């Protein structure tokens with residue numbers, strides 16, 4: 001069950017909000033057919049590269065863990081009982097609410113939020129809350145309209161962004177999806193519904209290195225969207241910078 005944020009909780013400096021919906025200027029055809037990019041020439045073999053990424057992810061996360069005042073990334077399962085759900089702070093100082101958060105839009109937020117900007121701006125703490133486009137079910141006033149993914153691309157750790165209104169073809173179903181997650185570095189595209197890479201180098205990686213870590217959400221009695229305490233394993237919420245196992 002989610003718990004509320006105390007009213008006198010210190011409010012950190014807000015993180016910039018994702019541009020609402022800059023409609024792409026490209027032609028519909030271009031928008032619907034992103035060209036999958038091939039692995040970089042000379043890149044390391046997949047298994048070996050993923051191993052090094054995993055070790056680096058563990059090292060990076062453990063490196064910042066001592067500075068987290070509550071909870072931790074890899075020991076989340078041990079402290080999960082002590083963690084509390086957190087509302088999602090918006091740049092204007094209010095909290096994301098199902099009644100007001102517009103469909104087909106997104107906002108960047110830190111989790112877990114400490115109130116200290118130095119820590120709350122760390123890339124491994126950055127998530128993006130997305131409300132799906134109406135065509136994708138985002139018009140429902142319940143938690144099914146929302147997703148929250150780690151912004152760290154599971155390819156080589158650039159930060160992706162949500163492209164509102166952009167249309168992409170789902171290679172699995174052949175259907176057109178409205179709203180797209182795209183990494184600017186090498187063009188990986190992730191399916192907005194489940195965070196699985198569908199184009200670009202991340203899509204060529206083997207599970208669980210092909211899906212973004214994801215937070216579980218709930219909605220409290222006042223309509224506020226709450227992040228439920230995660231478990232950072234590949235089988236549950238995923239490991240930031242490494243991946244998440246998604247059921248087929």
Ligand code: FES
Pocket residue numbers: 153154155156157158183184185186187188200201202
């Ligand atoms: S870092 Fe390479 S596609 Fe994201």
